[in-house]
Amino acid sequence: MVISHWLRVVLIIMKDLLCTYFLALIAIAFCACSDSELPTGGEGGASEFVDSRDSQIYKTIEIGGRVWMAENLNYYDSDDSLYNRTHCFKDSASYCEKQGRLYAWNVSMVACPAGWELPSKADFDSLLASVGGGATAVDSLTARGFINDVKGGYYFIGYSSFFDEYAYFWTRDEVRANNARSVILENGRSSISYDETYEEFELSVRCVKEQ
Numbered sequence: 001m002v003i004s005h006w007l008r009v010v011l012i013i014m015k016d017l018l019c020t021y022f023l024a025l026i027a028i029a030f031c032a033c034s035d036s037e038l039p040t041g042g043e044g045g046a047s048e049f050v051d052s053r054d055s056q057i058y059k060t061i062e063i064g065g066r067v068w069m070a071e072n073l074n075y076y077d078s079d080d081s082l083y084n085r086t087h088c089f090k091d092s093a094s095y096c097e098k099q100g101r102l103y104a105w106n107v108s109m110v111a112c113p114a115g116w117e118l119p120s121k122a123d124f125d126s127l128l129a130s131v132g133g134g135a136t137a138v139d140s141l142t143a144r145g146f147i148n149d150v151k152g153g154y155y156f157i158g159y160s161s162f163f164d165e166y167a168y169f170w171t172r173d174e175v176r177a178n179n180a181r182s183v184i185l186e187n188g189r190s191s192i193s194y195d196e197t198y199e200e201f202e203l204s205v206r207c208v209k210e211q
Contacts, residue, residue, distance in 0.1 A: 064130030067209040072100025087155045102155040102202035105180045108170040112207035118172040119208040137192040150187040155202040168203040
């Protein structure tokens with residue numbers, strides 16, 4: 001009976017050790033799946049990306065074969081004077097927490113993390129085509145989780161406006177000197193449109209993963 005008892009104890013210990021071993025293997029495999037990024041799970045699948053520069057976590061989503069951030073960028077480098085040309089709406093950190101920072105165009109060109117980039121108009125065209133076109137894109141992108149709220153507004157030489165009315169996004173396409181292509185979403189409208197915007201305006205940034 002004594003032998004039987006200790007045999008059971010040994011078996012229980014071995015079982016616990018095996019469980020711990022396999023859990024450790026699963027954790028190692030999970031962490032090694034990519035650099036700070038969880039798998040997307042295919043088209044429309046949600047994931048997360050951790051920006052190694054400041055440890056901020058962004059939701060991501062795959063649409064049309066491209067992986068996009070499903071949140072506005074909120075990166076600021078206090079050691080780089082270039083980032084003096086980025087602001088929170090009304091200079092309030094609470095707005096950055098809600099809808100990310102606003103960036104002058106030249107800052108937006110370099111603000112995305114390594115492996116990500118500011119999208120071109122062609123990238124946005126492909127995104128809209130993948131959800132049925134620009135006429136109903138806001139509804140479609142909201143349903144997929146790409147958009148939560150059409151908000152953000154802009155910042156320009158100390159003046160902020162339209163936080164609750166519009167979302168403006170930069171593309172990397174310069175239209176002419178000092179003007180770049182921008183994307184406009186209006187609260188209450190299903191369509192998405194393009195415009196050209198003076199590069200000193202500060203708009204929102206969505207990053208897309210490099211191909």
